[in-house]
Amino acid sequence: MDTNLNTILEEIRQNPFEKQVITTPHTGVLTFSVKEGAQVKGPGGKWLQRPGSLLFTVERELNSKKIFSPCAGEVSWLHTELEGSFTEAFEPVLTIQYRLTKEKVIERILKQVLTVFAAPQRARYFLSPDFSAAMEKNACPAIKPGDEIFIMSLMKRDTILPYSGDGGVVQNVFFKSGSIVDEGTPLIGVCPPENLESIQKLIAQVRSEWE
Amino acid sequence: MKDTNKLLSHLHDRALYLLDIKQNPKWSGIGELISRLQTLRKKIFDMSHETLIAELKMLDERLSFLEQRAANSLTSYETVNIVRNPARFTLQDILENVYDSFSELGGDGECNVDPAVVVARAVITRRIKNKVYSHQVMVIGHEKGKSEEFRNGGSAKPWGNAKALHYMKAAETEGIPIHSFIFTPGAFPVEDYPGAAQAIALNLYEMAMLRTPIISFTSEGGSGGAEALGLSDMRLMGSRGYYSVISPEGAAAIEGKLREGEKVPRELIERCAENLRITASDNLKLGTIDRIVEEPPLGAKRDDYAFFRRLRYEMIKATDEVVLRTKSLKAFRAYAMKTQKNGHETGFEDIDVVIDWGLSGPELNRLLDMRSQKYRAMGSDFYIEGKKGIVDGIFKLTEVAAAGFYELRYGLIRPHERNVRKVLAEVSSEGTTFLKKVAEPVRAAYDFIFPQTEKNQRINRTHETSTRSIFIEDWEPYVSPLANEDRTVTCPNAQKYGCLDLWVPDLYGEFAGVCPTCGHHFPLEYRWYLEHLFDRKSVAEFNRHIASGNPLNFTGFEKKLEKDRKKTGRCSSVITFDAKVRNIKIVTAMFYSDFRNGTVGAAEGEKFVRACDKAKMTRRPFLAYIHTTGGIRIHEGTVGVSQMPKCTLAVREYVESGGLYIVVYDNNSYAGPVASFLGAAPYQFAIRSTRLGFAGPRVIRETTGDDVPPDYHSAKNALKRGHIQGIWDRRDFRKKLHNALLTMGGPNLYYK
Numbered sequence A: 001m002d003t004n005l006n007t008i009l010e011e012i013r014q015n016p017f018e019k020q021v022i023t024t025p026h027t028g029v030l031t032f033s034v035k036e037g038a039q040v041k042g043p044g045g046k047w048l049q050r051p052g053s054l055l056f057t058v059e060r061e062l063n064s065k066k067i068f069s070p071c072a073g074e075v076s077w078l079h080t081e082l083e084g085s086f087t088e089a090f091e092p093v094l095t096i097q098y099r100l101t102k103e104k105v106i107e108r109i110l111k112q113v114l115t116v117f118a119a120p121q122r123a124r125y126f127l128s129p130d131f132s133a134a135m136e137k138n139a140c141p142a143i144k145p146g147d148e149i150f151i152m153s154l155m156k157r158d159t160i161l162p163y164s165g166d167g168g169v170v171q172n173v174f175f176k177s178g179s180i181v182d183e184g185t186p187l188i189g190v191c192p193p194e195n196l197e198s199i200q201k202l203i204a205q206v207r208s209e210w211e
Numbered sequence B: 001m002k003d004t005n006k007l008l009s010h011l012h013d014r015a016l017y018l019l020d021i022k023q024n025p026k027w028s029g030i031g032e033l034i035s036r037l038q039t040l041r042k043k044i045f046d047m048s049h050e051t052l053i054a055e056l057k058m059l060d061e062r063l064s065f066l067e068q069r070a071a072n073s074l075t076s077y078e079t080v081n082i083v084r085n086p087a088r089f090t091l092q093d094i095l096e097n098v099y100d101s102f103s104e105l106g107g108d109g110e111c112n113v114d115p116a117v118v119v120a121r122a123v124i125t126r127r128i129k130n131k132v133y134s135h136q137v138m139v140i141g142h143e144k145g146k147s148e149e150f151r152n153g154g155s156a157k158p159w160g161n162a163k164a165l166h167y168m169k170a171a172e173t174e175g176i177p178i179h180s181f182i183f184t185p186g187a188f189p190v191e192d193y194p195g196a197a198q199a200i201a202l203n204l205y206e207m208a209m210l211r212t213p214i215i216s217f218t219s220e221g222g223s224g225g226a227e228a229l230g231l232s233d234m235r236l237m238g239s240r241g242y243y244s245v246i247s248p249e250g251a252a253a254i255e256g257k258l259r260e261g262e263k264v265p266r267e268l269i270e271r272c273a274e275n276l277r278i279t280a281s282d283n284l285k286l287g288t289i290d291r292i293v294e295e296p297p298l299g300a301k302r303d304d305y306a307f308f309r310r311l312r313y314e315m316i317k318a319t320d321e322v323v324l325r326t327k328s329l330k331a332f333r334a335y336a337m338k339t340q341k342n343g344h345e346t347g348f349e350d351i352d353v354v355i356d357w358g359l360s361g362p363e364l365n366r367l368l369d370m371r372s373q374k375y376r377a378m379g380s381d382f383y384i385e386g387k388k389g390i391v392d393g394i395f396k397l398t399e400v401a402a403a404g405f406y407e408l409r410y411g412l413i414r415p416h417e418r419n420v421r422k423v424l425a426e427v428s429s430e431g432t433t434f435l436k437k438v439a440e441p442v443r444a445a446y447d448f449i450f451p452q453t454e455k456n457q458r459i460n461r462t463h464e465t466s467t468r469s470i471f472i473e474d475w476e477p478y479v480s481p482l483a484n485e486d487r488t489v490t491c492p493n494a495q496k497y498g499c500l501d502l503w504v505p506d507l508y509g510e511f512a513g514v515c516p517t518c519g520h521h522f523p524l525e526y527r528w529y530l531e532h533l534f535d536r537k538s539v540a541e542f543n544r545h546i547a548s549g550n551p552l553n554f555t556g557f558e559k560k561l562e563k564d565r566k567k568t569g570r571c572s573s574v575i576t577f578d579a580k581v582r583n584i585k586i587v588t589a590m591f592y593s594d595f596r597n598g599t600v601g602a603a604e605g606e607k608f609v610r611a612c613d614k615a616k617m618t619r620r621p622f623l624a625y626i627h628t629t630g631g632i633r634i635h636e637g638t639v640g641v642s643q644m645p646k647c648t649l650a651v652r653e654y655v656e657s658g659g660l661y662i663v664v665y666d667n668n669s670y671a672g673p674v675a676s677f678l679g680a681a682p683y684q685f686a687i688r689s690t691r692l693g694f695a696g697p698r699v700i701r702e703t704t705g706d707d708v709p710p711d712y713h714s715a716k717n718a719l720k721r722g723h724i725q726g727i728w729d730r731r732d733f734r735k736k737l738h739n740a741l742l743t744m745g746g747p748n749l750y751y752k
Helices: A003-014 A102-113 A129-137 A193-209 B002-022 B027-043 B049-072 B076-084 B091-097 B149-154 B158-174 B196-207 B223-230 B248-255 B266-275 B280-286 B305-325 B330-346 B361-376 B390-449 B504-508 B526-533 B557-568 B602-618 B634-641 B643-656 B697-704 B715-721 B730-745
Strands: A017-023 A028-032 A054-060 A063-068 A073-078 A092-099 A115-118 A123-127 A148-154 A157-162 A168-173 A179-181 A186-191 B101-105 B117-128 B131-142 B178-184 B214-222 B234-244 B291-293 B383-385 B540-542 B546-548 B574-581 B584-591 B622-626 B661-665 B668-670 B683-687 B691-693 B726-728
Touching: A003 A102, A003 A193, A017 A073, A054 A092, A102 A193, A123 A129, A129 A148, A168 A193, A186 A193, B002 B027, B002 B049, B002 B076, B027 B049, B076 B214, B076 B234, B076 B248, B076 B266, B091 B117, B091 B131, B091 B178, B091 B305, B117 B158, B117 B305, B131 B158, B131 B223, B131 B305, B158 B196, B158 B223, B178 B223, B196 B223, B196 B643, B214 B223, B214 B305, B223 B234, B223 B634, B223 B643, B234 B280, B234 B305, B234 B634, B248 B266, B280 B291, B280 B634, B291 B305, B305 B361, B361 B643, B383 B602, B390 B602, B526 B574, B526 B584, B526 B730, B540 B602, B546 B602, B574 B602, B574 B730, B584 B602, B584 B730, B602 B622, B602 B634, B602 B643, B634 B643, B643 B661, B661 B730, B683 B715, B683 B730, B691 B715, B715 B726, B726 B730
Parallel strands: B131 B178, B178 B214, B214 B234, B234 B291, B584 B622, B622 B661, B661 B683, B668 B691, B683 B726
Antiparallel strands: A017 A092, A028 A054, A054 A063, A073 A092, A115 A186, A123 A148, A123 A179, A148 A157, A168 A186, B101 B117, B117 B131, B383 B546, B540 B574, B574 B584
């Protein structure tokens, strides 16, 4: 396995947490509503209409602004000296830490090693006949920028979509040819040919080992 | 043994029914009686026939005594329990037992547009001297169903009400009367196609002038949902039914200021049920119904055939009466009515006269006139009219004189003037064509010799004298008192659009309460609109002296009224006034939040109707600006609910006479008024950031069990659904309104 990939996994293993630093939106006098080590909730409800736990308030010009937690987790660090004092804008106030899930780990690994080509708009996507034939011959065909590999079909009009991004081999096709795909959803993931095998092994490893 | 078993089971059912009504097993030992019946059921084969009969007889006597006692001291909440009991008759029972034959239209059971609304063409017959006479009617009503979930307990969805309207129009075309039966706890609060409020408003608007007799019978009348079928020429009600502005539980949650999910105390519900005056006798006293149909002491059940016979008699009699009132033959009318009365005295089996239920043109006109008078009179005893004495006399004289003047000006002179103008225009256009041929060569030669600069085109728009920009005004602008605070506020959309904090004096001063980044509208007091929307010093209020009262003597309401009177210096939640918008004279009704949250009661309804009539008399456009309305005032019960048809009738008459009616919603506009006289407007607009609809998110959650998105009631969604016709920015309100008056009103601002 590639050492680089191994290092990524090792790093995640050593610190399987994601951290989010919360900063002040503007200047003002700060009052904390949480303590270090406290568990906080993220936004809730079907439409995320209920705000998360109250973290702190910043008061400026008699306007007390409440800052709510954007995610669920634990307050791992708190800048306690700021309590009751006038704080500058964008000052780090606290950090919320939460454990990475299996999907997050895979997402993080793929983000670092794959080039993802996403759907430019909501439409029905097909693989071009040439590319389909290539896929049948070889499960991971090589592609380069400019290759016409998708057909985007919308309102009875077909548009050929060339691939743009780094060249390599197609590690994964994320959609079923002929299905409707939303804007921004990944269509294919491309990686350097030498990394292909190791990536697949790594993902399988994460899937089986990660809790 | 078989008979005793049957008797025992019958006694058991009766005892359970009584327990359901009282909801207290300790009441007069009813729980004990039930357990005795249950023990008897187990031991039935161990006992001798004689002992069993004696025991059953004793229990029957005891139960009859308890039933009598319960019936004599029936409370309002117990009436609600009777109505909600699954043993109570439904529309299906009425169709089967009151009518001779029927065929359901627009649905069959679950396979239906809305199974909660049933429509049927039915035949009702009367027997006179062994001869049978039958009448065709259109039966429309709510079906609660026999424990069928898909019926939704009789809560009509907007498309169910639309179905009802479709068949009402069919009945109008065919000239047959409509019998409507109301069995609904309320309308199903969804805001789709285009919303519960719109559906009810449309029904009311159409029923206001539906050219066929409508007779309604109410068993369970839940506010707006009931009104959607309830605007009728004769309103009957079952003696054990209820007709209310809100469910007792809902009223208790509001009165007790309870949070969502909190259990409402039983005592509070009972007190509210009592205060709301929901029973048939209460409603008869309040004048919201015309007649009570007697039921058995503890309410009619599915198998009370004597009650169905009575109901058939009452429905026929009521239809006869409505039809007879429109007849021009006074002698025949009097004779027929007299015979009917005699019939009533001798029993309800026989009706001696056959009356044709078809009506001719003039009779239909009379029917509509009487319908209008009937609803205009509703609630007229329940507001306080302060002004009395000489001032009142002078005021009335001025009104009469004004009415005479406007009738002369617009009723007599204007049509002739228009005709003359039309003839002149036609003659002159023909003359011009003829003259043009002769004069053109001469004119061309003249223009060639003496060239002239083009003259300015004459602007000729009625009432419009100025074309100045509305932003340049010659007076000191009014600034909201909200601006007198030295602090900043955050826009609610700050996270989404990155809006900067706003300094309050800027926000409520220069920015007119609008966030300059995202356009969010912060609420402003109604006075701001009075000062900025209309021409300076053009606002002249009228009917200020009509005051809200406490018609139901609702406990504690007097104090609340007094507090709001002191706070606002006004006596009702609507201000009616004449005003000008860039020199166009209009009549306006403005509902505002400071007085009982803009809710509508008898005083508000009366003021609105009078404003509507004034606009009709003076031939001016009518604007309803809704700063806020929280619905019908629950403390006025069905007197408040009756303002829905009352005001809708007035609006319909105004629009039919050629008036231009525009509604503009702002802040929060919900429930009854939106579901009647406001929602009925052909032109409805909303100021940005308005929230409008039928029921709020909490009521929707509690009724349907589904949560709604946070922007469910936003003006944007109301526009998408087709409820409103446009969204206006507060800063452009005056300009937009002026434009709307010109474009929708045309040059005369009044169509006819």
